[in-house]
Amino acid sequence: xxxxxxxxxxxxxxxxxxxxxxxxxxxxxxxxxxxxxxxxxxxxxxxxxxxxxxxxxxxxxxxxxxxxxxxxxxxxxxxxxxxxxxxxxxxxxxxxxxxxxxxxxxxxxxxxxxxxxxxxxxxxxxxxxxxxxxxxxxxxxxxxxxxxxxxxxxxxxxxxxxxxxxxxxxxxxxxxxxxxxxxxxxxxxxxxxxxxxxxxxxxxxxxxxxxxxxxxxxxxxxxxxxxxxxxxxxxxxxxxxxxxxxxxxxxxxxxxxxxxxxxxxxxxxxxxxxxxxxxxxxxxxxxxxxxxxxxxxxxxxxxxxxxxxxxxxxxxxxxxxxxxxxxxxxxxxxxxxxxxxxxxxxxxxxxxxxxxxxxxxxxxxxxxxxxxxxxxxxxxxxxxxxxxxxxxxxxxxxxxxxxxxxxxxxxxxxxxxxxxxxxxxxxxxxxxxxxxxxxxxxxxxxxxxxxxxxxxxxxxxxxxxxxxxxxxxxxxxxxxxxxxxxxxxxxxxxxxxxxxxxxxxxxxxxxxxxxxxxxxxxxxxxxxxxxxxxxxxxxxxxxxxxxxxxxxxxxxxxxxxxxxxxxxxxxxxxxxxxxxxxxxxxxxxxxxxxxxxxxxxxxxxxxxxxxxxxxxxxxxxxxxxxxxxxxxxxxxxxxxxxxxxxxxxxxxxxxxxxxxxxxxxxxxxxxxxxxxxxxxxxxxxxxxxxxxxxxxxxxxxxxxxxxxxxxxxxxxxxxxxxxxxxxxxxxxxxxxxxxxxxxxxxxxxxxxxxxxxxxxxxxxxxxxxxxxxxxxxxxxxxxxxxxxxxxxxxxxxxxxxxxxxxxxxxxxxxxxxxxxxxxxxxxxxxxxxxxxxxxxxxxxxxxxxxxxxxxxxxxxxx
Numbered sequence: 001x002x003x004x005x006x007x008x009x010x011x012x013x014x015x016x017x018x019x020x021x022x023x024x025x026x027x028x029x030x031x032x033x034x035x036x037x038x039x040x041x042x043x044x045x046x047x048x049x050x051x052x053x054x055x056x057x058x059x060x061x062x063x064x065x066x067x068x069x070x071x072x073x074x075x076x077x078x079x080x081x082x083x084x085x086x087x088x089x090x091x092x093x094x095x096x097x098x099x100x101x102x103x104x105x106x107x108x109x110x111x112x113x114x115x116x117x118x119x120x121x122x123x124x125x126x127x128x129x130x131x132x133x134x135x136x137x138x139x140x141x142x143x144x145x146x147x148x149x150x151x152x153x154x155x156x157x158x159x160x161x162x163x164x165x166x167x168x169x170x171x172x173x174x175x176x177x178x179x180x181x182x183x184x185x186x187x188x189x190x191x192x193x194x195x196x197x198x199x200x201x202x203x204x205x206x207x208x209x210x211x212x213x214x215x216x217x218x219x220x221x222x223x224x225x226x227x228x229x230x231x232x233x234x235x236x237x238x239x240x241x242x243x244x245x246x247x248x249x250x251x252x253x254x255x256x257x258x259x260x261x262x263x264x265x266x267x268x269x270x271x272x273x274x275x276x277x278x279x280x281x282x283x284x285x286x287x288x289x290x291x292x293x294x295x296x297x298x299x300x301x302x303x304x305x306x307x308x309x310x311x312x313x314x315x316x317x318x319x320x321x322x323x324x325x326x327x328x329x330x331x332x333x334x335x336x337x338x339x340x341x342x343x344x345x346x347x348x349x350x351x352x353x354x355x356x357x358x359x360x361x362x363x364x365x366x367x368x369x370x371x372x373x374x375x376x377x378x379x380x381x382x383x384x385x386x387x388x389x390x391x392x393x394x395x396x397x398x399x400x401x402x403x404x405x406x407x408x409x410x411x412x413x414x415x416x417x418x419x420x421x422x423x424x425x426x427x428x429x430x431x432x433x434x435x436x437x438x439x440x441x442x443x444x445x446x447x448x449x450x451x452x453x454x455x456x457x458x459x460x461x462x463x464x465x466x467x468x469x470x471x472x473x474x475x476x477x478x479x480x481x482x483x484x485x486x487x488x489x490x491x492x493x494x495x496x497x498x499x500x501x502x503x504x505x506x507x508x509x510x511x512x513x514x515x516x517x518x519x520x521x522x523x524x525x526x527x528x529x530x531x532x533x534x535x536x537x538x539x540x541x542x543x544x545x546x547x548x549x550x551x552x553x554x555x556x557x558x559x560x561x562x563x564x565x566x567x568x569x570x571x572x573x574x575x576x577x578x579x580x581x582x583x584x585x586x587x588x589x590x591x592x593x594x595x596x597x598x599x600x601x602x603x604x605x606x607x608x609x610x611x612x613x614x615x616x617x618x619x620x621x622x623x624x625x626x627x628x629x630x631x632x633x634x635x636x637x638x639x640x641x642x643x644x645x646x647x648x649x650x651x652x653x654x655x656x657x658x659x660x661x662x663x664x665x666x667x668x669x670x671x672x673x674x675x676x677x678x679x680x681x682x683x684x685x686x687x688x689x690x691x692x693x694x695x696x697x698x699x700x701x702x703x704x705x706x707x708x709x710x711x712x713x714x715x716x717x718x719x720x721x722x723x724x725x726x727x728x729x730x731x732x733x734x735x736x737x738x739x740x741x742x743x744x745x746x747x748x749x750x751x752x753x754x755x756x757x758x759x760x761x762x763x764x765x766x767x768x769x770x771x772x773x774x775x776x777x778x779x780x781x782x783x784x785x786x787x788x789x790x791x792x793x794x795x796x797x798x799x800x801x802x803x804x805x806x807x808x809x810x811x812x813x814x815x816x817x818x819x820x821x822x823x824x825x826x827x828x829x830x831x832x833x834x835x836x837x838x839x840x841x842x843x844x845x846x847x848x849x850x851x852x853x854x855x856x857x858x859x860x861x862x
Contacts, residue, residue, distance in 0.1 A: 084576055098405045100289060102368025103310065103375065109235070117236045119378055124370040127155070127228035129362045131211065132218040137821035140212045140258045141186055141753035141787040144820065148211050149188045152252050153181065155231060156192055163238035175242040180272070184265035186753075186787025187255040191272065194237050194385075195247030203391060204247040204272070205384040206279040206341075207233070207377065208263060208331055210256030215683065216629075216851030217360045218821060221348055225365065226282035227252055229374045233381055243385035249276060256331050258754075258785040263331035267339040277390035279343035280380055281332045282373065288366035289350025290406065291373045294321055295332055298342030298393045302401050302411045305344060307383040308376040311409035313346075314402040315535040322397070342393045344380070348373065353624045357849035358821070364623075400535045417538065421530045424541050428523040428548050432516070436555040437548070443510075443517030446500035451521075453492030458485040461610060468614040472651035476624035480613055487606040511571045512554075515579070519547035550579035619651050620847040626651055629690060629851045631682065632697065632836050636724050636858040639716025641697050643836060644679060646690035656848055657693045663843050664700045668693035681756040681813040682855045684781050697836050704834045720828035721856065725749035725814040727757070729862035734804040740764055741801035743862060745810070747784070750791040752814040752856070757782045757795075759810045767796035788817065807861050816854035826854055 109120040131138065131148060138145045160177045167174040175194040182189040195201050209226025213219030230250045237248065249272055255262035267273050278301055284291075293313025296302045305311065320326065332345040348369060354360050384390065398414035431437040461484050465471045474481035502510055522543040529537030557572040620626045629646045645660055645668070647653045657668055671679060673690045680687030702711045710720060718724075725747065732743040749755050758781045763773035768782075784793050799808065818824040825837045837852055844850055 080573060087577060095405065098407070101406075102290060102366065103371045105367050105371050109232075117239045119232055119236060119371065119374045121368070121370040121374065123232045123235070124225065124228035124374060125362055125365075127231050128220050128224040128365070128370075131224040131227065132220045132361055137216070137218055138211060138213045139215055139753075139820050140255050140261075140785050141790070142817055142820055143788050144822075145212055145254065146788050149181075149190065149254060152190050152211060152227070152231075153179075156190065156234070159231070159235050159238060162235075166239055173242055174240070175238055177238055180270070182266065182270050184255075184262060184269070186785055186790045187253075187258075187262045187265065189254060189262050189266050189270070190252040191266070191270065192234055192250040192252075193247055193272065194234065194243065194250075196242035196244065200243060200245060200247050200385075202275055203245075203277050204249045204275045205381065205388075205390060206249045206251060206276045206335070206343075207282065207381060208251045208253060208279060208335070209282045210253045210262065210331065212254050212257050212262075214257040214356050214851075215820070215853060216358060216849070217356050218358065220360045220362050221287045221365050221369075222284040222355060222360060223256065223282065225284060225348070225370060225373065229282060229370065229377055232374055233378050236378065237381065237385075245387065246277075246385045246390050247275070248381050248385050253331065255785065259783075260329070260331050260334045261785060263334040264338060267335050267341075273339060276335075276339060276341060278384065278393060279332070279335045279339075279341045280377065280384075281330055281335070281343065281345045282377060283330045283332075283345065283347035284349075285328065285347055285355050286349045286352040287354045287360065287364050288369060289348065291346045291348045291369075291376070292317060293344055293346050293401075294318060294349070295330075295345035296343070296399070296401065297336065297395045297397060299396060299399050299411075299413065300388065300390075300393050301342050301344050302399050304380060304383055304388055305401070306409045306411065308379045308409070310372050310376055310406060311403040312406050313409070315400055316402070316539065318397070318401075319534060319536045336395075340395075342395050346373070346376070356851075357625060357627065359623070359625065359849060398533060398535065400538050402538065414533065414535065417535070418530060421526055421537065421541055424544050424548075425523055425526060428519060428544050431519070431548050431551050434555070436551045437516040437519050438513055439516040439520040440502075440513045442500055442502060443513040444520050445517075446496055446514065447517045447521040449500075450493040450496040453496050454489040455492075457488045457492035461485050461488055461606070464607075464610050465614065466650070468610070469652060470614045470617075470619060472619040472649060473610075473613050473617060475619040475626075475651060476621045477613075477617060480617070483609045484606075484613065487609070488603070491603050491606065508571065515547070515554075515571055515575070516551065519544065519551060522547060546579050550575045553578055618847070622846040625847055625849040626653070626656075627851065628653070628656065628848050629680070629683075630837070630840055631680065631852070632854045633679075634718050634721055634724075634854075634856045636718050636721065636856055639718050641701065641717045643695045643697050643840075644692045645695070646673070646680070646692040648686075648689045653693075656845065659843065659845070660693075660695065660840070663839060664695055664697065665703075666695050666699060668695045670694075678758060678811060678813075678857075681758060681781065681811070681857070682754055682815045682853065683851075684756055684783055700836065700839075701828070701834055705828075710828060717828060718856075722826075723750045724856050724858060725752050725755060725812055726858070727810055727812055727860040727862060732862070734801060736804075739800055739802075740798055741804070741806065741808075742796075742798045743808070745795045745797060745862060746792065747794070747812065748792045749786055749814050751817055753786045753788070753817055754815040755784045755786055755793070756813045757784075757810050758813075759808055761808060762800040764798045764800060766798070767794075786814075810860050810862060811857060812860060813855055813857045816856075819853050 105121040106118060107120060107122040109117060109123050111118045130151065135144050135147050135151065138148045156179060160179065163174055163177050176197055178193045178195070180189075180191040182191060193201075193204070195204070207230055209230050210223045211227050213222070230252065234250055237243075251263070251266055253262035253266065255265075267276070278298075282291075290310060290312040293305055293311075294317035296305070296313070296318055305313065330345055330347070332343065335341045335343065351366075354364055399411060400414065400417045401409070401411035403409050428437070432439065462471065465473055465484070474484055497514065502513075505513070522540050526537055526540035526544055529540055554572050554575040557574065627648060629644075629648070631644045632641075633644055634641050643660075643664070645653075645657055661668055671692045671694055673679070673688060673692065676692070677688055679692055680690050698717055701717060705711050710717070728746040728748075730744040730746060732741070734741045745757070747755060747757070758779065760777070760779050762777040763780065766773055773780075782795070786793070797808070816826050818826045819837060825835050827834060837854060840852060841850065
């Protein structure tokens with residue numbers, strides 16, 4: 001047995017170094033530390049300088065043992081990975097199940113046991129099917145929109161008569177059932193009020209949905225669903241005893257897709273507007289899943305949402321929508337801005353592939369969705385009319401709310417949030433003071449950079465996909481986005497951790513400091529978000545709670561394992577289950593020695609996946625279609641007859657354009673939307689997003705027509721267009737003293753809708769009461785949503801002119817009433833059945849969805 005002095009003369013050396021290299025000096029250990037190090041380190045072995053031969057003899061055996069130890073470590077690591085990732089996968093699977101489960105659809109509108117009316121999904125779908133299949137595209141100003149108005153009035157009148165009969169049959173006091181039809185220029189609002197009489201008419205809650213559709217869509221979920229839900233709620237509530245406290249108003253508005261004209265009309269001009277105290281708006285931008293509460297602006301209305309049977313909402317969506325990053329809008333804005341109302345904005349948002357397309361049909365609306373939205377809306381209407389106090393509701397964004405797995409709804413004030421955040425932050429600081437948490441400057445900074453890298457590096461995938469010509473490769477394969485962008489995000493996270501790994505510290509110390517740095521990062525984010533008053537800061541609070549609890553657990557666990565009085569700086573495996581961090585928080589901590597290989601391997605996997613997916617997959621299919629916009633534009637001033645084909649995303653369109661070119665036997669010219677902003681004025685302001693491919697349709701029309709005159713004429717084909725929209729000037733005058741010119745602009749557009757007048761000038765005043773002109777020269781775009789029964793408008797202008805001959809140049813664009821889901825098209829006089837747009841529709845591939853219309857454009861000097 002060797003003496004202590006002999007042990008002190010022994011040193012450690014790396015067995016993978018050259019056998020003849022001199023052994024390093026220093027790093028003498030006590031016998032206890034020596035034995036502990038020899039057991040814990042698979043890479044360093046004990047060597048005796050006085051017996052090199054003995055050392056060499058034992059080297060082979062030591063290497064074999066090291067390989068065995070390394071293999072055991074690798075198995076342990078893989079086992080740990082599998083266990084933890086399996087744990088996370090189980091959580092994800094359970095959450096997925098909870099998130100996407102919808103209630104069972106009810107078919108009968110009467111409970112077979114109690115005989116009471118109940119919400120029926122089938123009744124809703126009956127309304128949706130009629131509006132989408134029997135009527136079709138309900139664009140503002142079209143015949144279909146007028147047909148929808150008459151249909152809703154008939155259905156509501158029937159419900160009113162049924163309620164009257166039931167009241168007489170059972171001799172009970174049912175609600176007063178009142179109806180209004182409000183006309184607003186070329187739009188119609190249909191209003192129903194259920195109340196207990198004058199005593200509850202002073203305060204009302206408004207439920208709103210729109211029955212019009214956007215161009216190119218039959219609008220089953222957006223928003224025939226909302227109309228069907230309101231219709232069913234009216235049926236149920238009109239057969240119940242009258243509400244005890246407040247009345248409920250249902251607004252079927254006829255103009256949301258035209259920039260919310262109809263809701264603006266109601267809240268600014270209707271006789272009931274002053275009685276409305278709160279609003280519940282029913283909307284959609286998808287076709288499946290539960291609807292989400294994504295806007296709410298008062299504590300009382302948020303608390304009312306607690307009464308719904310299937311809560312699904314978060315202040316995260318509220319804050320995100322408030323930033324303006326989401327380029328969307330709803331009628332809710334009109335009620336808030338012009339009616340000073342508080343309320344709830346709820347919308348279906350899953351599977352938005354079919355949103356605003358020809359596939360927004362009843363058959364693609366998920367089973368259980370109408371039941372989900374309907375029962376929630378009915379619960380809200382019941383509570384708000386029976387129990388809620390709707391007087392003096394105050395607008396606020398300082399309320400925290402979120403659902404827990406769709407089972408419970410939590411809401412609390414910002415004061416309560418701040419107190420809880422201070423407490424949570426204090427616990428985090430306490431964990432640092434007691435050394436449960438041990439962040440370093442290095443680890444804390446690395447966490448911040450890891451998040452930044454994870455956000456920025458996936459853009460490399462976008463650049464690579466664009467270079468390959470398939471920038472939206474993931475569009476029809478949702479899972480592919482995780483493979484295309486996930487690995488490179490992990491490369492960013494792991495790469496940063498690799499660069500910031502402290503080689504002087506042990507793996508356990510690095511592990512603990514990094515986990516502590518993550519806690520410090522989220523604690524800092526919680527503090528910043530709380531200081532700026534961001535209600536979504538509750539998310540950071542949840543992370544801090546989990547991390548603090550995990551670190552405290554880790555310290556207790558480690559203390560139990562210390563038997564030699566030494567300080568343990570490592571993370572117990574169970575800590576990760578408590579913290580439930582993202583995979584990087586686990587893999588980067590336990591695999592520091594392999595991080596470089598992991599980063600390289602992930603990057604190679606990423607490149608391979610991008611190349612393979614680009615070669616064998618196409619970004620679009622029938623249920624994930626590409627949105628294409630087509631207009632057949634006849635320029636009455638230049639005489640051109642052209643077809644515009646445009647798209648609003650970065651995905652490939654050249655193949656479809658090539659097909660269109662072959663169908664019309666002509667080549668297309670590219671036109672930038674930014675350089676030609678007036679090309680799509682008919683759908684302003686969306687026009688600014690559209691780059692176009694333009695084809696001359698004149699040769700095709702001449703080749704297809706059976707009219708010899710048109711086929712051989714040298715005149716522009718626009719000469720054969722009937723009753724094109726026109727502008728006239730009346731009462732024009734010029735004041736030489738002020739330099740102002742006045743005139744009245746008259747527009748006639750028989751059988752055309754959606755006229756858009758654009759011009760450049762320095763306006764001083766106009767007859768539009770909604771806003772004032774800019775106090776400087778500017779470009780103006782005035783859109784008038786003309787209707788099926790309307791054929792003109794007038795506008796008074798006063799502008800600064802250089803003289804009496806300084807007339808105003810106005811470009812007028814108007815949309816034809818034909819099309820919109822029906823196989824109709826306006827032809828030239830005597831040209832026969834040619835059908836430029838019909839040709840487009842018949843040759844459309846199934847992966848393309850079209851928004852299409854015909855239009856004219858003219859220039860007038862007034």
